[in-house]
Amino acid sequence: MVIPIPFYNFASPLIKSFKQKKVDTLTYKTVSANAKTVTKNWIVVDAENQVLGRFSSAVAKMLRGKHKANFTPHVDCGDNIIVINAEKIRLTGKKMSEKEYVRYTGYPGGQRFSSPEELLRKHPTRIVEYAVHGMLPKNKLGDAIKSNLYIYTGTEHPHEAQQPVKVTI
Numbered sequence: 297m298v299i300p301i302p303f304y305n306f307a308s309p310l311i312k313s314f315k316q317k318k319v320d321t322l323t324y325k326t327v328s329a330n331a332k333t334v335t336k337n338w339i340v341v342d343a344e345n346q347v348l349g350r351f352s353s354a355v356a357k358m359l360r361g362k363h364k365a366n367f368t369p370h371v372d373c374g375d376n377i378i379v380i381n382a383e384k385i386r387l388t389g390k391k392m393s394e395k396e397y398v399r400y401t402g403y404p405g406g407q408r409f410s411s412p413e414e415l416l417r418k419h420p421t422r423i424v425e426y427a428v429h430g431m432l433p434k435n436k437l438g439d440a441i442k443s444n445l446y447i448y449t450g451t452e453h454p455h456e457a458q459q460p461v462k463v464t465i
Contacts, residue, residue, distance in 0.1 A: 329366045336376055338458040339461055339462075339463050341355060341378070342451075343380065343385045344381040347387070350465075352428045352430075353431055354465045356431035356432055358374060359432065359444055359445055360374045360441060361375070374444060378460055379424055383449045392412050395412055421449060
C-alpha cells in the first residue's frame, strides 16, 4: 500500500508569509551609559589586613564601574570610593623592605627612591593611591576617575553626609 505524501506548494500565501517573517531588531539595541544616565554610589572600603594588590584591583574595578551592568568603557560610570585604614594595608613576602617606588623631581640628579616602609611613615595613604592609580587608564578619563577615590588613615572620614555603603572585599 502506498501512502500519498502531501505536496506543498511553496508559492502558496501561507508559506510565503512564513518565509518573509521579519525579525524585530529594535529589541536588541545596545544601551550605552552617558554622564546623565549614570548613577554614582558612595562606597566605604576597609583596607585593614588586606593584601595591597588584590585590594587595589578590586577598588580600581569599582572606580571604573566594571561591576555594573551598564558599564561603558569611554564614560566615568564608576562609584565614589572611600578607603579607610590605609595605613594598615599589608604586602606579601619581602616587598615591604625590598620594593622601590621611584619618582623624579624634574631636576638633574633628581631621581628619588623610597620603600613602602618609608612611605607608610611619611605618607600612609600613598601606597594605596599609587597601586590603584596604576590600574586605571592613563588618559583624561583616568584622571577624572582618580578624583572619585578618597583615602584616609584611621576609620574617620568626612563623607558621612553622602550616606556611603560599607562593602567588604
